[in-house]
Amino acid sequence: MTDDASPLLAVEGLTTTFDTDDGQLVAVDGIEFTVEAGETVCLVGESGSGKTVATESITRIVDSPGSVEGSVRFGGRDLLSMSEPERRAIRGYEIAHVFQNPQDALNHCYTVGWQVVEALQVHEDVADETARSRAIDLLDRVGLANASTLFDDYPHELSGGQKQRVMIAMALIGDPDLLIADEPTTALDVTVQAQILRLLDDLRREFDMGILLVTHDLGVVAAVADRVVVMYAGKVMERGSVLDVFERPAHPYTRGLLDCLPGVGGTEGGIPGTLPDPLDPPDGCRFAARCAYAEDACRTGEQPAEIKTDPGHHASCIHYRPDRDESVLEDAGREPTGSDRGADELPNDGVSTDD
């Protein structure tokens, strides 16, 4: 945001709260990031860190008891303050979603073609025949063989990978400027995962759209991302270009994540401990309890403000304050964090905490 005057998507102070029987659950707590036109931004973090809620808060499709605050600017308009019908006109047309599990994301009572066409026809007054041929073209484009017969198939007749391709076609039919893909490959077979990711990357170029990709697979991040946003317990820990974050990870949490990657960090696996209770987040840095470098100062007050470590590279860690010596981290950063599991036992999607 500091680097570009008007990004495609600028999220600032986004806070999503759910009223539960046990109290207020702050799932996303004042996060900030941007997505430029035509680039891929990856949102990474453990399960339960608020990534999904964050993406669903952008177009406000979080489940009903949730309340969303802050500002989400998309092409100069504030998505959160506009009226619901105005926002509805943007959903699926300018900002499209692809969800994690394609098995349940399609309605079992309608043909896949009907559902793709619906995404177009709620926004544009297109004749049925035109819509049909556009949908078939797109189904063909996302790599579905026999698109014209598949158009009339029901979801239960398709495989998981095929369904996810249908979901992608459904997202693209309105020619969106931003595609939000929430772990689009997690529920699929490993062989299909790579195909889908490659498809998304091709389509990004072809349609010149920005992609906000949620994932916990750092291998995926390294392959497709332009920039990375690292989330932990509803807060952004670190964000920057993929090169900066991977080469010079600033936040101890990011380092922990990277250490989980086989062949990158070396010997250790996993970060000891679990996510804090979202109903009762600790004072200070959310990660302090699991951080090898935490000091007393980390455990008081608010989450540390973001500090620019490089141009376009921010971290939320007190060790980067101008008045402190960050070399404490640099030296200690490569020390083992005390796990006895070998890296070769780990799945390649890294974080082994509570997935």
Add this chain to the structure above:
Amino acid sequence: MGFGTYVTARVMWAAVVSFIIVTITFLLLAAAPNPDVQRAATQAALQGGDPAAAAERARELRGLNEPLHVRYLDYLRSVYTLDWGWADSRSQPVTTALAEGLYYTAQYSVPWTILTILLGPLVGVYSAANMYSWKDHLATGFAFFGYAIPNFFFGIILLLIFGVWLDVIPVVYDTSVPVFSVANAVQLSIPVFVLVTGSIGAVMRVSRNESAEFQHAAFMKTAKAKGVSPLRAYAYHVMRPTLVPLSTTIVGQLLALFLGSSLLVEKVFGIPGLGRVTYNALIAQDTNLVLGATLAFTFIAVFGNLIEDLVFTVLDPRISYDDR
């Protein structure tokens, strides 16, 4: 198996079921002394004749001296060719008597069916969308009331209130008014209300519970993300899958009530419909008409069950025709 084959198989099965039930009616009749024969004998005895000879004449007249299998085949032939005999108590053919009854039954059954199909799912889905609000509690309360209150008892009370005290409907159904007239609509409103109350409860409950599940389904989030309005989302994405289990409930409820309670409602409100024809035939000891009415209701039941299965199969694209 394709859809056409499935339908053919299901229709044939319905034919088999009707055949089984027709056979049971025959066996019931054949095993019992024919009341007409007994009546002839009694009459002969009263008039000083020979009861045995009179009984024999009556038996011969009705073909009861033939061997059982001949009578059975004859019976089957007349049942399936709609040659259902003469209704003595009404001095007209049985089929005509039944058709006349059906004419009046249809007058309340059609609005009753339409209202149940339209209102039940709507109220149920609305209830689910506003779950645990006072509207939902009100609807649930009404649903329980509806399927717990005996129709005839509810009918009696409403007839007392609207017929006797307020005098807005005639105490006995007036057949002289035209079918499509305000007066007919008014006098049928209370019976229709009673029947709708009875059938809508289960429909509301099932649609509420099923749509409660669907409104939180993942595909609802997809629809929302596509920019579909809440109204359209409910109309298409919640209502449509709800209709699958609901179709069974709707047909089942309507059928159960039609076979069980229409007779009662017609008795209470004095509507000369199919149920009333059956009841009068029982009282007047008109065997042909009793049998004809039983068969008519049986065929309606078999047909209803056929429709229930077919609708369910048509509505659920996931069903494989081989499984049923």
Add this chain to the structure above:
Amino acid sequence: MGTQRSDRFDEVEWDEISRSRWFEPSRNTLGVVLCTLPIAVLGFYDWQVLGERTATFAFVGTEWDLGGIDYLFGFTLVLFAFYLVAPLYQNPRMTRYYWRQFKRNRPAVVSLGWLGVVFVGGLFGPLVMSAPEQSVLTGYQPPVFLSIDAAYVDAQTCVGDVVSGRCQGTWQHPLGTTQGGKDVLASIIYGMTISMQIAFITTTIVAAIGVSVGTVSAYAGGWVDETLMRLVDVVLSFPTLLMFLLILYIYGAGLGMFILIFSLFAWGGTARYVRSKSLSVSEAEYVMAGRLSGANTTQVVRRHVVPNTASSIITQLTLLVPGFLLAEAQLAFLGLGDSEVPSWGQLISAGQSDLSFAPWIVLAPGFVLFLTILAFNFLGDALLDALNPEAEAETE
């Protein structure tokens, strides 16, 4: 599965409870046999020695006579006591668990209370109360706190006071009397007996046939399974009320025939459910283990299938009962019921013509019938929630 969460009724290994083998009758079965014997002996004595016209208890000087239905009712009560109530008493921990689950549903608790009243009233009412008798002189007595225009009752025969031309109700007839002077409250209590007899006997027959057909179908497989399931189809699409009317017309039919016909055509759903449950239970690991260690099919059915389907069957039966009660009341109302049986429907039917000036004759039994049906529905709904969350989906 079986042992991990054993505080769930469905997954309890019932061997731990009854510790019985097939050839060694459990304590409960012994109890059933011991209690059934005197009933059978009394029935035989009634049937063979006394003949039709002598009251059963004439030897102790009362007019109290028992019919076939009463013996059957007694037998089903024994079954319920030993197979439903006794296990609950013998397993206080499980009972407490269920009670906690059940207690959350307040309408269901009230319903259970009401059904308790109907049960106790139906069981002991006739023992402590004399049957309602015709007494033409005291016809149309209004319920207590209400009054009726004295023109309908003879001024001399009004049991209460006549105040400004209106006969006042008295505690002698708390719910008033019918045209023939029968006490409405007593008639309702006698009607409770009929309703309870219908409820208990039909559920026993339906459960017996349904469980047998379901398990046989599941374990025999092949053409036996196919035939039985087609039979279930026929039974399910049978217009029972109409068939009953036909039988009634040809042969005449009393309460016994009513119970028989309606329960013979109501077991379809139960059989279908038990079959599918048996198929899934026999796949379960603990059953496989049992089979490997030599348990035969009968033992598997008795030890695993029946206990594991029990809760769902009970729920289903609870939801069937209101249909039977309603059917009986409907027939009685039409004047086609058993005229010797003082059921609620008979009372409603009797009072219909006097509705405009003596509405209590219809309203009192009508509301009792309504409340009873409502209570069964609430109870069934609560059991559905408390015992088996999947039941709703599987029983259609």
